[in-house]
Amino acid sequence: MQEYLPVLLLLAFAVVAATGFMVLSGLTGPKRFERGKEDPFECGMPLFSDARRRVTVKFYLVAILFLLFDLETAFLYPWAVLFRKLGLFGFIEMMVFILILVVGLVYAWKSGALEWQ
Amino acid sequence: MDSAVAFLTSKIPFLASLPFWVVAFLVMLVVALVILGFALTYEGIATYIERKVAADIQVRIGPNRVGPNGWFQFIADGVKLLMKEDLIPAKADKFLFVLAPYLVFVGSFAAFVVVPFGISLIAADLNIGVYYVMAVTSLVVIGILLAGWGSNNKWALLGGMRAAAQIVSYEVPVGMALLPAVILAGSLSLQEIIRSQGGYLGIFGWNIFHNPFTFFSFFLYFTAALAETNRTPFDIPEAESELVAGYHVEYSGIRFAFFFMAEYGDMFVVCALAAALYLGGWQVPFVDVSGLSPLLANLLSLGVFLAKVIALILVMMWVRWTLPRLRVDQLMRMSWKYLVPLTFVNVLGVSVWVLAFDGKGIPALVMSLLGR
Secondary structure: OHHHHHHHHHHHHHHHHHHHHHHHHHHHOOOOOOOHHHOOOOOOOOOOOOOOOOOOOHHHHHHHHHHHHHHHHHHHHHHHHHHHHHHHHHHHHHHHHHHHHHHHHHHHHHOOOOOOO | OHHHHHHHHHHOHHHHOOOHHHHHHHHHHHHHHHHHHHHHHHHHHHHHHHHHHHHHHOOOOOOOOOOHHHOOHHHHHHHHHHOOOOOOOOOOOHHHHHHHHHHHHHHHHHHHHHOOOOOOOOOOOOOOHHHHHHHHHHHHHHHHHHHHHHOOOHHHHHHHHHHHHHHHHHHHHHHHHHHHHHHHHOOOOHHHHHHOOOOOOHHHHOHHHOOHHHHHHHHHHHHHHHHHOOOOOOOHHHOHHHHOOHHHOOOOHHHHHHHHHHHHHHHHHHHHHHHHHHOOOOOOOOOOHHHOOHHHHHHHHHHHHHHHHHHHHHHHHHHHOOOOOOOHHHHHHHHHHHHHHHHHHHHHHHHHHHHHHOOOOHHHHHHHHOOO
């Protein structure tokens, strides 16, 4: 775990630096509040509704597809690291795995999940 | 890091009297400052170069008022952004609105930790380097999504949702396109992958020239990486002609600067990854850097690495100012129907190649035919 200490330190440093910039900006920037400034920007038109509205279901479909395929990609990495040691056995094992993955992709394709109309 | 601490304690007697962790902490602090300084300077200069490239392509002059040739334009821009008024919309979700720029900034900065700048110039050579980069750059997606939702603005919401869908779709081909280099090197550590591309073959030892599949993998990765960084032709999330500015419509001053810096930081990281995995990283063509004195070797490898990365960044800028923007449906089709199947084929091809030729690439096979 010791090799992760630099990473943690640098992350903490990044947060401190970002906070520093924010504080600096708060100290140097003007503060002239007017009512109109705090409204959401809508190209100068008066607001006519709240932005908290429902979004199309296609975004959720993409998110679900992503979860499946990214998990598969994550599984492929350990295999790729050890591929040369595993040889033909590892190759056949992974071909079965990728075949199942491709069947899933073909199913998503045929059922129209990849269309964005 | 341990070697750096040992070196310092042997050179400066005062440090030897301190406990190990104090010295290590000081070393890390200096490294963090150097990386932050590098990232900020690079991001500033990159904005200037981008404007100059845009101007050249559009036959204009570009920024030329601040300093000779406008060289100090980025300093003026930075100071201006720092001294702008910081606005939070009245109806925004304050916590998420404030949190989002931090996530984006930290996510893009954290990836710099494993960037292999030179033969021993790396803040932390993690043994899961490639994985780590993919994990922390995903923080940016969360930041963008929070920014879009937290602003309570229709443009921002649409931009944030589009950005999330796009980055998430292209995450799959990016991950798959990096696999061939991992297979060839048998390691996820970036330094290890770069070392495996050295040797007597010179530039033909690079992974991109290993076999036809790795050659295509590089271009697949670069295309998908363009989409990952929301650059044109994949800049649907910020499409200024329809969404004004997308997810950062409501951000002003330094918070906007965080998003801006993160975009350029991400560009550097994906180009560094492409250079490290496929273009030999800091390997100097036909010069064995490990044989030189440490100082010379580090300077030489740093220069070569930065040259490769900057060349790729310039290609990204060139593409941005040349190609028109894709539509949303074209964008999704590009990822799921073209890039994902092609990267599958590439991974298959590379693994068959490694089995068939015992891991030797075309240049090595040619050399063995010629009797070397």
